[in-house]
Amino acid sequence: MKKLILYITLIIGSLAFIYPFYWMVTASLVPENEIESLTLLPHSISFNSYIQMFEKIPIGRAFFNSIFVATMVTGGVLVFCSMVGYALSRLRFVGRNLIFYIIIFTMTLPFQITLIPNYIIMVKLGWTDTFLALIVPYLINAFAIIMFRQVFQTIPQDLIDAARIDGCSELRIIFQILWPNIIPSLVTVGIITFMATWNEVLWPLIVIRDENLMTMPQLVTLFAVGGRAESQLGVKLASATILALPIVIAYLFFQKYFIQSMASAGMKE
Amino acid sequence: MKNNKLLPYLLVSPYLIHLMVFVAFPVIFSIYLTFNKWNIISPMEFIGFGNFLRVFQDALFFKALYNTLKFLIVHIPLQIIVALLLAEILNQKIKFRPFFRAAFFLPVVVSGVVVSMLWQQLYGFDTGILNRMLSTLGFGKVGWLVDPNMAMVSIAVMATWKNVGLYVILFLVGLQTVPPQYYEAADLEGANHWQKFWHITLPMINPTIFMVVILSTIGGFSLFIEPYIMTGGGPLNSTLSAVLYIYKQAFTNYHMGYSATLGFFFAFIILLVVVVQKRFIEKGES
Numbered sequence: 001m002k003k004l005i006l007y008i009t010l011i012i013g014s015l016a017f018i019y020p021f022y023w024m025v026t027a028s029l030v031p032e033n034e035i036e037s038l039t040l041l042p043h044s045i046s047f048n049s050y051i052q053m054f055e056k057i058p059i060g061r062a063f064f065n066s067i068f069v070a071t072m073v074t075g076g077v078l079v080f081c082s083m084v085g086y087a088l089s090r091l092r093f094v095g096r097n098l099i100f101y102i103i104i105f106t107m108t109l110p111f112q113i114t115l116i117p118n119y120i121i122m123v124k125l126g127w128t129d130t131f132l133a134l135i136v137p138y139l140i141n142a143f144a145i146i147m148f149r150q151v152f153q154t155i156p157q158d159l160i161d162a163a164r165i166d167g168c169s170e171l172r173i174i175f176q177i178l179w180p181n182i183i184p185s186l187v188t189v190g191i192i193t194f195m196a197t198w199n200e201v202l203w204p205l206i207v208i209r210d211e212n213l214m215t216m217p218q219l220v221t222l223f224a225v226g227g228r229a230e231s232q233l234g235v236k237l238a239s240a241t242i243l244a245l246p247i248v249i250a251y252l253f254f255q256k257y258f259i260q261s262m263a264s265a266g267m268k269e
Numbered sequence: 270m271k272n273n274k275l276l277p278y279l280l281v282s283p284y285l286i287h288l289m290v291f292v293a294f295p296v297i298f299s300i301y302l303t304f305n306k307w308n309i310i311s312p313m314e315f316i317g318f319g320n321f322l323r324v325f326q327d328a329l330f331f332k333a334l335y336n337t338l339k340f341l342i343v344h345i346p347l348q349i350i351v352a353l354l355l356a357e358i359l360n361q362k363i364k365f366r367p368f369f370r371a372a373f374f375l376p377v378v379v380s381g382v383v384v385s386m387l388w389q390q391l392y393g394f395d396t397g398i399l400n401r402m403l404s405t406l407g408f409g410k411v412g413w414l415v416d417p418n419m420a421m422v423s424i425a426v427m428a429t430w431k432n433v434g435l436y437v438i439l440f441l442v443g444l445q446t447v448p449p450q451y452y453e454a455a456d457l458e459g460a461n462h463w464q465k466f467w468h469i470t471l472p473m474i475n476p477t478i479f480m481v482v483i484l485s486t487i488g489g490f491s492l493f494i495e496p497y498i499m500t501g502g503g504p505l506n507s508t509l510s511a512v513l514y515i516y517k518q519a520f521t522n523y524h525m526g527y528s529a530t531l532g533f534f535f536a537f538i539i540l541l542v543v544v545v546q547k548r549f550i551e552k553g554e555s
Contacts, residue, residue, distance in 0.1 A: 006358050013355055014372035017434070021375065023398065024387045036396035080283040087280035099281060106292050108543075110490070112512060113536035116519055116529045117295035117302065123309065140287035170276055199380040202493050202512070206520065217382045224386050224498055233390065240386040244379050251378045255371050258378055263438045 021244070028238040035233050049234035056235070057223050058211060059242055066215040069134045070197040076139035077193045078186060085148025086174050090160060100149075107142040122207050133207040134215070138197060143265065144189045151185040152178065188261040191254070198247060216243050302529035309525055320530035330531065332506050333514045334538070336421050341489045343425035349481055352433050356440035374434035381431065385498040388427045389414070414500055417507035424495050424508055432488070436481050443477035444470065479550045483543055490539045511535045
C-alpha cells in the first residue's frame with residue numbers, strides 16, 4: 001500500500017515534467033486552429049508550422065552559429081583552464097596563492113555588476129556583431145580552473161617527473177600525459193560549458209543585432225517576442241521545439257554524464 | 270633556467286588577461302560610470318552622486334526588489350519541499366529509478382527560452398491547458414500571467430519546475446551520505462518516520478539545503494529571460510526583475526550610467542543577502 005502511494009507520486013511527478021514537452025511537440029505538429037483544444041492525441045498532423053518557421057527565420061544558420069560558438073568556447077575553456085589549473089596546482093611561483101584567492105573571490109562577484117561595462121568594452125573593441133563577443137569573454141571560467149586545479153592535485157608527482165626526464169615540455173605534460181588521466185573531469189567541464197554556452201541568451205541579446213550571427217536561443221527569443229510570428233502559436237512552438245531538440249538528444253544519449261556533471265558543479269558552488 | 274621561472278606565468282597569463290579585461294577593468298569602470306550620465310553616443314557628463322540619489326527615489330528599483338523578494342518567498346520553500354519529497358521517495362527501494370530521475374532532470378538541461386515559451390502557453394488565460402483543466406473541474410479561470418498579484422508567483426512556480434530536478438539529485442546525494450546505522454539506532458528506540466526525518470535526515474542534509482537557498486537566491490536576482498519572453502515585465506511592472514530592469518535602462522532608455530549604478534546596487538544586495546543567509550544557517554547549525 002505504501003509502495004503504491006510512492007509509485008503514484010513518482011508517476012504524477014514525472015508526468016508533470018514530461019507532459020508539457022509532449023504538448024509542445026504535438027502542438028507544433030497540428031494545424032493552428034487545433035492547438036487550443038489539444039490535450040492528448042492530435043486529430044491531424046501538419047508540418048505547416050515548421051515550413052513557415054524555416055521561411056521566416058534563418059534557423060538553420062543559427063544552429064550552425066550555436067554549434068560554432070559553443071564548440072569554440074568549450075575547447076577554449078578546456079585548454080586555457082587546464083593550463084591555469086595545472087600551474088596553480090603543480091608549479092611553484094610567486095603569487096600563486098594570491099591568484100588562487102582572486103579566483104575564489106571573483107567567483108562570488110555577481111555578474112550584474114560587470115554586465116554593462118562589459119558591453120561597453122565590446123563596443124570600444126568593435127566586437128559587437130562579431131563572434132568574438134560571444135566567444136572571448138567566456139574562454140576563462142573560474143569554476144573550470146578550480147575543478148582542474150583540484151583534479152591535477154591528485155595526480156602522482158612521479159608521472160610528471162618521469163615525463164620531465166623524458167624531455168617533455170610542460171604543455172605536452174598537460175595535454176598528452178595528464179589529459180588522458182582526467183577524462184571524467186574533462187567530460188564534466190565540457191558538458192557544463194557546452195550546455196551553458198548553448199543556452200546563453202542574455203549576453204547575445206546585448207551584443208548581437210545582426211540576424212546572420214545570432215545563436216538559436218536569441219533568434220527564437222526575438223521571434224517569440226517580436227511581431228514576425230504574426231501571433232501564430234504553432235510557428236513559435238515549432239521554433240521552441242527545434243531549439244530544445246539538439247540538447248535533448250544529447251541528454252538522452254549522455255544522460256548519466258549530464259546528471260553527474262551538473263550535480264558535481266552544484267556541489268562546488 | 271630563466272625559461273622555467275617565466276613558464277608558470279605564461280601558463281596563468283590567459284587567466285590574468287581575462288581578469289584584467291573582463292573583471293577588474295569592468296568593476297572599476299562601473300564605479301566610474303555610477304558618477305556619470307552617459308548614453309554611449311554623446312560625451313559622458315559627470316553628475317556626482319546623482320545616480321545614487323536617483324536609485325533611492327526610483328519606484329521601479331524598489332518594485333524590482335519587491336518582485337524578486339516575492340519570487341524567492343514562493344520559489345525557495347517550494348523548491349526545497351518538492352525536491353526533498355521526490356529525493357526521499359527515490360532514495361527508497363524503487364524500480365525504474367533511473368527513468369524517474371531522468372524525467373525530473375529533463376527541464377534542467379533545456380533552455381530557459383523553451384521553458385518560458387512553453388509555459389506562456391500553459392498559463393494562457395483562455396486556451397491555456399491549466400485554465401482548461403480548472404474549467405473542466407468546475408473552477409474559475411486564474412489570471413496566471415495577466416493578474417498583477419499572480420504573475421510573479423506563476424513565474425516562481427515555473428522556475429521551480431525548471432530547476433527542481435537538479436536539487437532532487439543534490440538532495441539524493443545528501444541523503445545517501447547519512448549512515449544507515451543512525452536509522453537502525455533510531456528504529457531500536459522506536460522512532461517513527463517523522464521523527465527520523467526531523468532528527469536525523471534534516472540535520473544531515475542541512476548543507477544541501479543551504480546550497481539550494483543560496484543558488485535560488487542568486488537565480489532570483491538573475492531572472493531575465495522568463496519575464497522578458499512571458500510578460501515583458503508586466504502587468505503593471507509586477508514581473509520586472511532586477512536584470513530585466515538593468516537591461517531596459519541600458520538598452521531601451523540608453524541610460525548607461527544609471528543602469529551601471531543599478532547593477533552595482535543589485536550586486537551589493539545579492540552579496541548582502543547571501544552573507545546574511547550564511548550567518549543565519551551557520552547559527553542554526555551550532
